[in-house]
Amino acid sequence: MSGPLEMLVTPQEMGRIDHAAAASGIDSYALMRAAGTAVAARLLARFPHVERVAVLCGPGNNGGDGYVAARACAQAGVPVVVHSLGDPAKLEGDARHAFDDAGMQPQALADYHPQGGDVVVDALFGAGLSRAIEGEAADCIDRIGEAATPVVAIDLPSGVGGDSGAVLGTALQAVETVTFFARKPGHLLMPGRDLCGTLSVVDIGIPARYASLADSRVVENTPALWQHVFPHAQAAGHKFARGHLGVFSGPMSATGAARLSAEAGLTAGAGLVTVASSGQALAVNAAHLTAVMVKRVDTLEDVRDFASDNRMKAFVLGPGFGVGAKVRDYALALRENALVLDADGITAFAEERPALAEAFSAGDTRLVVTPHAGEFARLFPDFVPEEGRSKLDAARLAAAAINAIVVFKGSDTVIAAPDGRAAINTNAPPWLATAGAGDVLSGITGGLLSQSMPAFEAAAAAVWLHGEAARHAGPGMTADDLPQALARVQRDGLFADRRFDGSAGRTS
């Protein structure tokens, strides 16, 4: 494999890949040896002065990897203790083989008490975690957490769902996680991503072509996903060629959100941006805008007129707008256009989702909704993430239900399309969770849509650029700082560099 696979593989898909590899004659015990050996190598590199390695082995193949790692650490001259969950005499297959080869007599898991100088190898559960962790294993996980013993996790920190990143019962906090072949959604979704510590993906000898057994439509959000359709502004390009974006302002007391959005849209490359404002808020908007234009829009008829101008390529509706029939009517009047529906625009459809879905059901996907968790629960109470349904599943179901791109925001924003494509974003720094940041994201999305970027790619690019801009703005930034930081990200070609970064290279 030339670099880590960009696509994400679910634990079930990984199981299919393992089986297919074994069926084709690949020695599955050799894969386990490669896996366990890689974990030991990672541990010894990170903790060269470790006093004792405590390997905690579960009843499945994750435990098998643990026995291989235990043996490799012992061979490197490090004192090793092994503790097993359940009777190791019941191990089967490759795990049994690894246990026999290790030649170490494990103690009970209940007898593991962390000591200073220990590093734990977590080989309790990996891809096969099927229910909440309880009892002895949960108690041991709690003891390790209390002692703050460093943990190197095999495949996943025990307790983290590989599909969802959710905690099943309780989970270990790892400093290092070593996974195999490809990352799983649970490595990127929260809180799984935080519980992994530093993640490495190791090639254990499964040929990359087996990736075709997994759904390649789920990826991490990187420029590789959308770079090919990103509108690089032509110096000679006419401003109308770059599209005209319309942003609807709220009433006089709530105009700032639309202006933030409009400025972000302009920075993202829209040729022209107009804030559509009621007569009552016109003066305040006009007083605060320079490069962005202002247009009086008071009635539904005005909205229809505005939308029917074919130079208008996209709209942003919702930030600061107010919840009620008016925002619904406006959204439905914009049904033929590319529309970013955010904030109040989302909440207003809580009881009227079918009308929204119907309006945008036919033709190309042109609606982008950008809910945070609270808004998502209002518009999609039937799809909220819960046990058995990850944030990734939730966003994909929602996107299919209303034929829209759903940007389910958070520190692990998921962008999903009705056709099943989805991306998990990982570049947002914690300080991006600040007032007005959502308005800026809507504006960037609108700015890219106005340049005729397809909706899924526009939304994914906007989320990534938003995260990147926040990183450049640094801690302490406010939403007002984002457009300037975004300009810097674009001007300095920072994401163009990423395109050639091997780790972001697409393999599917």
Ligand SMILES: NC(=O)C1=CN([C@@H]2O[C@H](COP(=O)(O)OP(=O)(O)OC[C@H]3O[C@@H](n4cnc5c(N)ncnc54)[C@H](OP(=O)(O)O)[C@@H]3O)[C@@H](O)[C@H]2O)[C@H](O)CC1
């Ligand atoms: N990806 C690869 O190419 C390779 C991966 N390897 C490693 O194999 C594991 C997956 O192994 P698997 O045996 O499928 O699953 P686990 O070891 O993670 O766990 C299964 C056992 O755990 C029991 N279980 C599950 N949940 C609980 C719980 N909450 N409490 C108690 N016991 C639990 C489960 O019991 P069941 O009753 O559900 O059957 C199983 O006994 C992968 O993660 C990699 O580390 C290979 O080594 C090499 C190739």
Ligand SMILES: [K+]
């Ligand atoms: K584990």
